[in-house]
Amino acid sequence: AQSLLSLFEKPYSEVTTPRANESIVFALEERPVVVTRVGTRPAITLPKRPDADPSRLGTATVVPRGSAFSFFVSTHRRAAKDLCDAFMKTTGVQDLVQFAARVKGVVNESLFIYALSFVILHKKELRNFRLPSLVEVFPQKFVPVEHLIKSQQEAVRRDENEETQIVIEHGPDFSSSAIKPEHRVAYWREDYGMNVHHWHWHLVYPIEMDLIRDRKGEIFFYMHQQMIARYDMERLSVGLRRVEKLENWRIPIPDGYFSKLTVNNSGRAWGTRQDNTYLKDFRRNDFGLQPLDITELEVWRSRLLDAIHQGYMKNPNGDTIPLSDDVTSGKRGVDILGDTLEADADLSPHYQFYGDLHNMCHVLISFSHDNDNAHKEELGVLGDPATSMRDPVFYRLHKFIDDVFQAYKLTQRPYTMEDLSMPGVVMNQVSVTSKREINKLTTGWSTRDFEASRGIDFSSPKPVILRLTHLDSVPFNYHIEVTNTEPNPKVVTVRIFLAPKHNGSGAEMPFMEQRILWAEMDKFNHTLNPGKNQIVRSSKDSSITNPTDFTFRDLDSRPMTPGTEATEFDFCGCGWPQHLLLPRGKPEGMAYQLFYMITDFEKDKVEQAQGARSCANAVSFCGVLDAKFPDSRPMGFPFDRRPPPVLLDAGVLTTADYARLDNIMMQDLTITFLADKLVK
Ligand code: CUO
Missing domain, CATH: 1.10.1280.10 (Di-copper center containing domain from catechol oxidase)
Incomplete structure (x- = not known):
């Protein structure tokens, strides 16, 4: 498993081993492959074997090495399909690792990482293998090259005994000025x-x-x-x-x-x-x-x-x-x-x-x-x-x-009141709390460290750290009080959306203007007991976010056991970043609205085949691997269509008119941006 992870390191370096005799390991089918990170020792290229024969690769080699690979280009898609097919045909982890190690020096680097990632998502025996963050695989896709080169030079100059780490800092104001x-x-x-x-x-x-x-x-x-x-x-x-x-x-x-x-x-x-x-x-x-x-x-x-x-x-x-x-x-x-x-x-x-x-x-x-x-x-x-x-x-x-x-x-029939409502359910109260503040949320800056030296060879024995500054928000909880007026428990879907209260001109928006600004924040199922129910839900459990993408170091410390099926699977990285769950807001505070809707799970549910692996995070954006999307309503419901004529007849229609239904409620809140490092 470790060697599979190593194939993601330094995509632009040849597959190498530090000692000449280790290349023999590759020739022995029964031995695990050791693809070692290149240190300061001279690199030795692996001998080519017949199974790395380019004829097995189809058109995979048409994308030149060292140039961009674009999935939007049909010939590149074909190349990707051919390489993914070749990887999928390997039998078992060892075979994949051996084959991939040989292909690594032959095909385009981005294409290689794409195909390797693809096969990890789709090969059954690799289901609980997690992908390392793309930031560490390809730092040059995230950080201007001059920063990387500077640290490369610093790494070369460094004394071997130098204790302090090389840190490349990259923040939001590095790549452009305030002129535009x-x-x-x-x-x-x-x-x-x-x-x-x-x-x-x-x-x-x-x-x-x-x-x-x-x-x-x-x-x-x-x-x-x-x-x-x-x-x-x-x-x-x-x-x-x-x-x-x-x-x-x-x-x-x-x-x-x-x-x-x-x-x-x-x-x-x-x-x-x-x-x-x-x-x-x-x-x-x-x-x-x-x-x-x-x-x-x-x-x-x-x-x-x-x-x-x-x-x-x-x-x-x-x-x-x-x-x-x-x-x-x-x-x-x-x-x-x-x-x-x-x-x-x-x-x-x-x-x-x-x-x-x-x-x-x-x-x-x-x-x-x-x-x-x-x-x-x-x-x-x-x-x-x-x-x-x-x-x-x-x-x-x-x-x-x-x-x-x-x-x-807009050509589709509007939802009916029946589509939108849920009899027997009354929402009484909704709010969000964060650090004891009610309906006041905060954003600011945070940093995250990555090891740039996993993706780029700095010829440094010590890790080179890439410290990225990003927008972040203080976590919060949704509080929802709902009454189930019927005598039996009910399973419901709770849908939560966020939108700005005002448009660019500072005016409140009619429904049709605000309609496409509603951003999904969360969607989850809950069983309501008869009578009053208090639901508390953490922002960290959002249906769109992936709380973290794994660094190589995270993965080093949680080795995969080949062949075991993970019960929950998180798609190895798909999902909106948790740190961007909230928009920035303004330093003086900016008015937003949260829209809460409860629908009947009986109407929303989708029959899944047995054993469908659930995507632990970000179901709304990333779906469920090898299974059906778990919500039968059209995506974007209820904002994907025009309002029901009955509501329209009532005059100028705003989203608040939807909240006249018992199962829908809205709440104003303020998002304040502290232009500073965030204390969570
Ligand atoms: Cu055009 Cu995601 O970039 O589809």
Whole structure:
């Protein structure tokens, strides 16, 4: 198990052993493989064996080593599938480790880590193996290279007996100045945890991988919609307007982006984008892709919008595929739309016709600085899920994508009062408490240490620490008092959402404006006894968060026992970072609202096959591995649709009008940002 973990270390170094005779170990099938971390001793490359024969790897080698690997590029997806297939065919942990150790020096480094992570999630015997944090595997995807190089030089200069550790500090103000307003949210866009989450999300919901993931298209819509809602909350916290969709691809993109990150260890930089860059027709021939014009993107978009407004798609045989979220069997319309728009060539009803809109938008924007390879420049950060959320254009693109989904959602019938209410349940009181304060929450800064020397060879015998500053919040509890007016216990689902109380102009929002700002905070089941019930729920148990991603050191101290099945499984890293559960708020305090809703678990529940492994965290964003999504309602319920006409008839409708129902309640609260280190 240890050697499997070691394969994640130093992706840009050859697989090496410190002593020549250790390479013999690799030739003996029955012996465990020892892949030792490289110290200061000279490295020795392993001999190639026949089973590392490139013919077993399919197209996996088409992605050049040392360059970017992009899951948004179809040829790279094919390469990933071929490598994952080869890894999946290995028999047992030892075989995987031996094979992977040989492949490591042959295929693209990011692709290698992707495929190794994929196989760990999907191979039964590896189910309780946890992935190390991507921050430690690829520090250069999180921290500007100049900081890393400085410490590399320091490490070389260091006396062997020097006791103090080398610490690279990286904070929210390192990569941009205050000149451009967009940089006010840089601390959030460049947050390591959020970018790690996005990488993991695309790993657990990959496209074209021969995997059956329940409601994959729908969760693509929902998870990304929620990220936009949270981005908007963050923007309002720092006095910016809500993000505007990128829908006119013929005018310049006002905001540029310069990540200062590198793709590999040799200093190859990610592509950058100047302010006011035009999108250009794709004309590169180094990716195995056909040329693609912006016109084509526009045609795909109008076909998708036609389908949405007609209420159906057509497959290549001309059959009609109806799009509706009210289905009793088969896929919801939003699920089909997600697969078509993302797009997944295997699941789109007609990939040739509806195209590859979202993926190719990522690609065209990523290459707007060098669309024809004239400058031999690398892909921009938008091309890699581990870095794409750093760039402001990510949110403008995904706001556009979300708008297409919302256009669809508005064609659906509104929920009825029956859909929204739950007879026999009355919510009496709700509040949040944090450090004895009621309805007052606090955010500030915290730091987290990673070992950069796990991912990069600093030629240092001691660990090189990477200390990242990030937004954080003081934990809190929800208190809910509910009366069950019926004589029997009842299982219910509690749904909690957060939104800003005011829009960018400082006004309270009508329902339709606030609707897409509601961010899920938690969703859980609870059994209500007859009479009054007090529910206390910790913010740490949120349905969207992953409390921590494991460092190598954490994993070193909790070795995996191969073959044993974990009872609970946490998807090895997928989940919104706990430290970003709350938006920043303002130093003077900012008004937010919490929305609480109780629904009948009898209506929400989903029959699962026996033995479905539960994802311990972040079920709402990451689902359950090899099982159905555990909530039968459309994702985003009850905010995914227009309000019921009966409520609308009552006049100007706000979310508060929903709270007239007995099973729904709202509560105002304040979030205060202390521009200082947080004391939890
Ligand atoms: Cu996650 Cu576009 O799907 O980045």
